[in-house]
Amino acid sequence: MLVMRGIRKSFDATQALRGVDFAAEAGEVHAIVGENGAGKSTLMKVLAGALARDGGEILIDGEAVEINSPMTAHRLGIRAVYQEFSLVPHLSVSENILMGQMPTTRVRWLVDWPEAHRRSREILARLGFAGLDVHQAVSRLSVSHQQVVEIAKAAAVEPRIWILDEPSAVLSQEELDRLFALIRKLKSQSTLILYISHRLDEVFQVADRITVLKDGLHVGTVRPGATSKPELIRLMVGRTLSEVYPQSRRPPDGPLLEVDHLGRPGAFESVTFSVARGEILGVFGLVGSGRSAMARAIFGAEPAETGTIRIEGQSLRPASPRQAVAQGIALLTEDRKRDGLVMHLSVRDNVSLSSFGRLSRSIVIDRARQDSAVLAKTRQLDIRPPDPGRLVRYLSGGNQQKVVLAKWLMTEARVLILDEPTRGVDVATKVEFYQLIGDLADQGLAIILISSELPEVLGMSDRILVMRDGRIVGESTRAEATEEAILSRAAGVG
Amino acid sequence: MMDASPPSESKLRGWWRRGRSWATGAEVRQLARRRWIDYAFLAAFLLLIILAASVSDVFFTSRNLGNLLRQIVTNGLISLGMLVVILSGGIDLSVGPIVAFAGIVTAGMVQLQGLPLPVAVVIALGVGLLAGTFNGYMIARFKLQPFIVTLATLGAIRGLIYVYSQTPITPQDPVFRSAFGTPLIGPVTLSVLIMLLAFPVAAFFLRRTTAGRAIEAIGGNEEAVRLAGINVRAHIMLAYIISGLAAALAGVLLASRLGIAQPSVGAGFELDAIAACVIGGAVLGGGGGTVLGTFGGVLTLGLIDNLLNLFNVQSYYQQILKGFIILFAVLARRRER
Numbered sequence: 022m023l024v025m026r027g028i029r030k031s032f033d034a035t036q037a038l039r040g041v042d043f044a045a046e047a048g049e050v051h052a053i054v055g056e057n058g059a060g061k062s063t064l065m066k067v068l069a070g071a072l073a074r075d076g077g078e079i080l081i082d083g084e085a086v087e088i089n090s091p092m093t094a095h096r097l098g099i100r101a102v103y104q105e106f107s108l109v110p111h112l113s114v115s116e117n118i119l120m121g122q123m124p125t126t127r128v129r130w131l132v133d134w135p136e137a138h139r140r141s142r143e144i145l146a147r148l149g150f151a152g153l154d155v156h157q158a159v160s161r162l163s164v165s166h167q168q169v170v171e172i173a174k175a176a177a178v179e180p181r182i183w184i185l186d187e188p189s190a191v192l193s194q195e196e197l198d199r200l201f202a203l204i205r206k207l208k209s210q211s212t213l214i215l216y217i218s219h220r221l222d223e224v225f226q227v228a229d230r231i232t233v234l235k236d237g238l239h240v241g242t243v244r245p246g247a248t249s250k251p252e253l254i255r256l257m258v259g260r261t262l263s264e265v266y267p268q269s270r271r272p273p274d275g276p277l278l279e280v281d282h283l284g285r286p287g288a289f290e291s292v293t294f295s296v297a298r299g300e301i302l303g304v305f306g307l308v309g310s311g312r313s314a315m316a317r318a319i320f321g322a323e324p325a326e327t328g329t330i331r332i333e334g335q336s337l338r339p340a341s342p343r344q345a346v347a348q349g350i351a352l353l354t355e356d357r358k359r360d361g362l363v364m365h366l367s368v369r370d371n372v373s374l375s376s377f378g379r380l381s382r383s384i385v386i387d388r389a390r391q392d393s394a395v396l397a398k399t400r401q402l403d404i405r406p407p408d409p410g411r412l413v414r415y416l417s418g419g420n421q422q423k424v425v426l427a428k429w430l431m432t433e434a435r436v437l438i439l440d441e442p443t444r445g446v447d448v449a450t451k452v453e454f455y456q457l458i459g460d461l462a463d464q465g466l467a468i469i470l471i472s473s474e475l476p477e478v479l480g481m482s483d484r485i486l487v488m489r490d491g492r493i494v495g496e497s498t499r500a501e502a503t504e505e506a507i508l509s510r511a512a513g514v515g
Numbered sequence: 516m517m518d519a520s521p522p523s524e525s526k527l528r529g530w531w532r533r534g535r536s537w538a539t540g541a542e543v544r545q546l547a548r549r550r551w552i553d554y555a556f557l558a559a560f561l562l563l564i565i566l567a568a569s570v571s572d573v574f575f576t577s578r579n580l581g582n583l584l585r586q587i588v589t590n591g592l593i594s595l596g597m598l599v600v601i602l603s604g605g606i607d608l609s610v611g612p613i614v615a616f617a618g619i620v621t622a623g624m625v626q627l628q629g630l631p632l633p634v635a636v637v638i639a640l641g642v643g644l645l646a647g648t649f650n651g652y653m654i655a656r657f658k659l660q661p662f663i664v665t666l667a668t669l670g671a672i673r674g675l676i677y678v679y680s681q682t683p684i685t686p687q688d689p690v691f692r693s694a695f696g697t698p699l700i701g702p703v704t705l706s707v708l709i710m711l712l713a714f715p716v717a718a719f720f721l722r723r724t725t726a727g728r729a730i731e732a733i734g735g736n737e738e739a740v741r742l743a744g745i746n747v748r749a750h751i752m753l754a755y756i757i758s759g760l761a762a763a764l765a766g767v768l769l770a771s772r773l774g775i776a777q778p779s780v781g782a783g784f785e786l787d788a789i790a791a792c793v794i795g796g797a798v799l800g801g802g803g804g805t806v807l808g809t810f811g812g813v814l815t816l817g818l819i820d821n822l823l824n825l826f827n828v829q830s831y832y833q834q835i836l837k838g839f840i841i842l843f844a845v846l847a848r849r850r851e852r
Binding site: 069071090091092094095101103106107108109110111112116117120121122123125130131132134174 | 722723724725726728731732735736738739740741742743744745746802803
């Protein structure tokens, strides 16, 4: 039914799609997997008309079609749920669901509001969310309900091709089950569902066929029954992941950072722990467990109200990130685009941002010193392309994250707090990061690794803290920790 | 069957919506969850009226109220256009010269070309349409910043006015003043009536038409609107066209009220219009704002002007006050987004 041939698309110098061939049939759930930057989302955006392609052709039912805008895609029955929300926050649920297809009265340009509310209620009911108030402004909904609205939007008309780009990231298991029920229903009505996900378990559960993209090319299409997860990962990454986590590490030294009864009412309470030189302390907790707030407090971004922090025995109470940086504390935040990078500045500027004092003479930046320092970090972290003048917005997610890390290494930090360092980073870069974090610990840094990826915490940490409801509810060494024990601690069961 | 219990909240809401189609459900609900700043403005407004009534014995005369209404016609119309543009996520700084240009074109067509007034008005509105189309095209087609584009046209149109006429034009035909300035009902003239009607029309446009909804959505998340398959460019252009037309209409009515069209009129009008929108709860940069609130903003500013006039306070003090009101309103709402 759908055939895409030789699809090409470039962003500036980066070739996102290098001639992708892709075919899918009506009434199937076709999953598309690949590392970050493999071109999955780009391919889907081309199909949905959100991006104009540079070359190649798209055929539907054997006929070449011209898709050059979301409008033309809609007319062909192609609907997409994008990874980034495309909602208008201050408008109502109804209006967001029906955007672009508001029911009108007999006078064509007049909105028929009662009909709009009725129709959106009906769509939500079909999705199993009849309880959602359609008058409510979208900005007042929880993230998972916003995702529901996003899905409802694409389900507003019965689509012929339904694109779901990472729909599950913010959904609960129950909400996900309802989504799968809807997918099955649409499938039985011979809709083609294109499903993009990082979660391979999910892909195996829902897909009829799986297409793997790598570096902007189609590398294979398989049936879930005829393959396995390791096999799929091998296709995605192009090699086997024998040694993901660094194996031989130096034993940790004496304590460097000591945190005693740190607290801020409403965020976290009575947090006590220490990290040694050369140690990686993993912190695991679900979203809202207070882990990020605790990290921000140590970094002085939102200072704690009670308790003490000592670094090498010296007590400090950072009231601002500026003070924390001066004391050798660095925080890699979980949202790099929001808190970590200045997207329209170069790699050079971003890497130097926290170290201007070190890189300047009086008030003038010493360009030679800056260039050599930045270049050294670029090499150390293998930032690609190794061009300090490149604007960070043109780098891939993994390389952007390396730029943030380079910025903190530049400050000669002694304590490195990493909040979700591998979020949105492709598998290969993840492995690089793991090696790098291990090396940094070996160089004597104290590292606090906050993550919601349990395998990562288990694989990397010397010790593991579990947080729940703003408190530390468990501590174990790497050797004694098990996935089940940590998960049940974090979730508050058992 | 009659229900003895008091109507539920949702029933009340429905009643509100049906009963006042232009103060729409969303607006009423928005009113219900106003913040202290909105109450503060409402209180300030009532206080102003009480103050006016208690210290000035001429305030509540029909003559003064008539004056007040005639004086807010200009800002009322400009503010509505401005609201539409602000809702779309933009701003229109070029309204002042459009007002002047439209006024002087009307007067010139009547006095110099000897055209009938209706024809002159249509030509003046055409001027506003052209200016708005130009602004909108530059902003939508080339993705330029509205602030810069309209700042540029602000200067350019002001220059164009002087190309057309360097001196004020005073039409001798009495129709020029009487057509819009003759009291119809009490002190309400045709110009006041046009302004008063423009508010429900604007509310209806924004709330009930697909174009109005698209414009408001663009201000919230332009990419989402584009991905929904809506023509974003056309709607952004429409917003500036509406603003240009509203300013031109304001210019015609202002020239008619004064009986003279001056090339220099309109300086700082954009400030008044932005102030009215912001006092009424509009978020600069897009993301909400109501016609009802803007009406309140226009009235408040008009009242301040009127009072300061009654007390013979110089107009530049009024400017200082307005500047600070905008700052205050923006400051007080800065966490709302």
